[in-house]
Amino acid sequence: MSDGNITISGRFVCMPAVLLLLLVATAPIAAGDWKGVDEAVVERVAQEHGREAKKPLIDPGDGDILLFVFLLAGVAGGFAAGYYWRMLTERKFTGNGSAHRP
Amino acid sequence: MQLILFTLLLLSIATPAHAMHIAEGLLPLSWAGLWFVVAVPFVILGVKRLTEISRDDLSMKPLVGLLAAVVFIISCMPIPVPTAGTCSHPCGTAITAILLGPLVSVVVAAVALLIQALFLAHGGLSTLGADIVSMGIVGSFAGWLVFRGMRSVGASLAVAAFMAGLITDWATYLATTLELAAGIRGTAPFWPLAGKIALAFIPTQLPLGILEGSMTAGMVVLLSRKRPDLLVKMRVLKQHEVTVHV
Numbered sequence: 429m430s431d432g433n434i435t436i437s438g439r440f441v442c443m444p445a446v447l448l449l450l451l452v453a454t455a456p457i458a459a460g461d462w463k464g465v466d467e468a469v470v471e472r473v474a475q476e477h478g479r480e481a482k483k484p485l486i487d488p489g490d491g492d493i494l495l496f497v498f499l500l501a502g503v504a505g506g507f508a509a510g511y512y513w514r515m516l517t518e519r520k521f522t523g524n525g526s527a528h529r530p
Numbered sequence: 531m532q533l534i535l536f537t538l539l540l541l542s543i544a545t546p547a548h549a550m551h552i553a554e555g556l557l558p559l560s561w562a563g564l565w566f567v568v569a570v571p572f573v574i575l576g577v578k579r580l581t582e583i584s585r586d587d588l589s590m591k592p593l594v595g596l597l598a599a600v601v602f603i604i605s606c607m608p609i610p611v612p613t614a615g616t617c618s619h620p621c622g623t624a625i626t627a628i629l630l631g632p633l634v635s636v637v638v639a640a641v642a643l644l645i646q647a648l649f650l651a652h653g654g655l656s657t658l659g660a661d662i663v664s665m666g667i668v669g670s671f672a673g674w675l676v677f678r679g680m681r682s683v684g685a686s687l688a689v690a691a692f693m694a695g696l697i698t699d700w701a702t703y704l705a706t707t708l709e710l711a712a713g714i715r716g717t718a719p720f721w722p723l724a725g726k727i728a729l730a731f732i733p734t735q736l737p738l739g740i741l742e743g744s745m746t747a748g749m750v751v752l753l754s755r756k757r758p759d760l761l762v763k764m765r766v767l768k769q770h771e772v773t774v775h776v
Binding site for chain 2: 462
C-alpha cells in the first residue's frame with residue numbers, strides 16, 4: 429500500500445465510528461418511537477394481510493428479563509470477539525506472507 | 531485492557547433488537563418449509579468448506595471465532611435511524627463472506643440466527659430457513675460477488691469492502707421483502723405488495739447500508755494491517771499488495 433492508500437484506509441477505519449456516533453447523537457432530535465423495523469414494517473404489513481406473529485418457543489418475556497438476556501448475549505459475544513481478536517493480533521507479521529509469535 | 535473496553539462497549543449496546551429477522555408464525559408453514567429446503571444444501575456445503583479450511587490451517591480457527599462473534603453481535607445490535615424514527619441492525623455477513631468465503635459465511639449466519647431465535651426471541655424458529663436465506667445466503671453471496679467483482683476491476687480493498695457491505699445490507703432486506711410478500715400475500719398481487727414493503731424499508735435501510743459498508747471496510751482494512759498474511763491466504767489480498775510491518 430502506498431502512503432496515499434494508507435490515508436484512505438485510515439478514513440475507512442474511522443468512518444464507521446463517526447457514522448455510528450452521528451446516528452446515535454442525532455437520534456433524540458428525530459421524531460419517532462424507535463420501534464424496530466420488524467414491528468414498524470414487517471409485522472404491520474403482515475397484520476394487514478391476516479398474519480400475526482406468535483410467541484417464540486422459548487419466551488424471555490418483554491420486560492427487563494429480555495434486556496438481561498441481551499446483556500448476557502452481549503457479554504458472551506464481546507468476550508468471544510475480544511479473545512479471538514487478541515489471538516489473531518498478538519502475532520507479528522514478518523512481511524513474507526507468514527506470521528510468527530513475537 | 532482492549533478486551534475490557536470492547537466488552538464495556540458491547541454492554542452499552544445490549545438492548546433488545548427488532549429488525550429484519552422474520553418473527554415466529556409470520557410465514558405460512560408451506561413457505562417456511564420451502565426456505566428451509568433452500569437453505570439446507572448451502573449450510574451443508576458451508577460446514578464442509580469450514581472443515582476443509584480449519585484442517586488446512588489452524589490459524590483460521592480464531593478468525594472464524596472472531597467473525598462468528600462479530601456477526602452475532604452486529605446482527606442483534608439495534609441502531610436508531612433518525613431519518614425514519616425506527617431502529618434496525620446491520621447484518622455483518624459481508625465481512626465473513628469477504629474473509630472466509632460465502633459458504634462459510636452462510637454457516638456463521640445460520641449459527642448466529644439459531645442462537646438469536648432460541649434465546650433472544652429475535653426471529654422465529656419456523657422462519658429460521660427464510661432468515662438464513664436472506665441474511666446468510668443472499669447477503670453473503672451478494673457481498674462476496676461485489677467484492678470480488680470490484681477487486682477484479684482494480685478497486686482498492688477499502689472501496690471494494692465498502693460496496694460489498696452496502697450491497698449485502700440492501701440485498702438482505704430485498705430478499706426479506708420478497709420472502710415476506712410471497713408468504714403473506716394470500717390472494718393479493720405479489721409485486722405491489724413487495725414494492726410496498728421495500729418502500730417501507732428504504733428510510734431505515736438506506737443509511738444503515740452506508741453504515742454497514744463503512745463497518746465492513748473498516749474491519750477488512752484493520753485486519754489487512756494487523757494480519758495481512760491471513761488475507762493473502764484467503765485470496766483477499768495479493769502478496770505484492772502487502773505492506774511489511776515490523
